[in-house]
Amino acid sequence: MKLTHDFFVRKDTLHIASDLLGKLLVVSNETGERVSGMIVETEAYLGEIDKAAHSFSGRRTARNEITYAEGGHVYVFFIYGLYYQLNFVCSHIDDPSVVLIRAVEPVEGIEIMRTRRGKMPDKNLTSGPGKLCIAFGIDKSFNGEDLLGDRIWVEEYKNFSRDEIVSGKRIGVGYAEEFAEMPWRFWLTNNLFVSKK
DNA sequence: CAAGTGATTAGC
């Protein structure tokens, strides 16, 4: 079952980030084949109040414009001259909160992922935000897509109990002062595809 | 462990 806008329009982006664990990320490729993976690691970026967020204190640019839209849209940006990062826009219109998808566990279309990632042990296929975008074929053309469309969406898949979910500091946001310490990264315990222990 | 990579942005 596809998740609807209600799931993403909720105000509490931290809950959205932890609720996404165990859900299935699905991308329909050029030929209509499904490539999918179970979400095992996420990070929340709380829009205007969060020094680590692109939209901190209302910064609004061509790049992050979509994060001000209503929850349920896709925000993709390019980083380090090499990689894309996949985010889901959350909350209501004009609240630029997002959830970054940091890692998934491959489910469908593993052969396609292997081809796209090159010769790589399977556990490295999707175990990081840049890696999973390569494996799923996600690029800038996905920016602004609606998660109720037929190109990319999220489905119910597995449920995990509270004690199988851990939270901690986010990765790569050391510049964000007090917000660098916030435990806004969520992952599943004992999952091989989580990017960092 | 460190270099690489180029779009994006903020700062003149």
Add this chain to the structure above:
DNA sequence: CTAATCACTTGC
């Protein structure tokens, strides 16, 4: 216009 920066990955 120009320079600095960066939600990372890979191969030394």
